[in-house]
Structures are given as C-alpha cells and as structure tokens.
Amino acid sequence: MTLVHRKGRPQVCPKGRPQVCPQPGCGKRFYLANHLRRHLGVHSGVREFTCDTCGKSFKRKNHLEVHRRTHTGETPLQ
Numbered sequence: 001m002t003l004v005h006r007k008g009r010p011q012v013c014p015k016g017r018p019q020v021c022p023q024p025g026c027g028k029r030f031y032l033a034n035h036l037r038r039h040l041g042v043h044s045g046v047r048e049f050t051c052d053t054c055g056k057s058f059k060r061k062n063h064l065e066v067h068r069r070t071h072t073g074e075t076p077l078q
C-alpha cells in the first residue's frame with residue numbers, strides 16, 4: 001500500500017505586480033494601485049512643513065523655522 005502525494009506545484013507569481021511606493025526609504029508594496037495612491041498622501045503630508053501664519057510650505061523644518069522668525073520679529077541680522 002503506497003500513497004503517493006503529489007506535491008510541488010510550481011510557484012507562480014500572483015497576477016498583477018505589486019505596486020511599490022517610489023519614495024526613497026519606504027518601498028512599501030500594495031497590490032492595488034488605489035492603495036498606493038492613498039499611501040502616497042502620507043509622504044506629501046510628512047515632507048512638507050507649512051507656515052501656519054502665511055501658508056508658505058518648506059521641504060525642511062529648518063527652513064520653516066527660519067521663515068517663522070519673519071513673523072515673530074526675531075529676525076537675525078541680515
């Protein structure tokens with residue numbers, strides 16, 4: 001009495017390539033382009049520093065802090 005188990009189906013990649021987040025340092029994968037688009041909003045929110053006085057936005061927190069001084073009057077010598 002011999003039982004032959006047929007295992008070993010070839011591993012095939014699932015249909016539809018995963019969508020990879022293009023942000024450097026992230027690389028999150030999503031199977032739906034929709035989900036990736038949603039996720040991208042996270043990055044645009046994180047990367048921009050917006051002045052809540054005038055609405056100007058900066059890529060670096062540093063730049064925003066320097067800019068804020070123009071509103072608070074702590075302007076360093078120029």
Ligand SMILES: [Zn+2]
Nearest residue numbers: 021023026028
């Ligand atoms: Zn990402």
Ligand SMILES: [Zn+2]
Nearest residue numbers: 051053054055
């Ligand atoms: Zn401002």
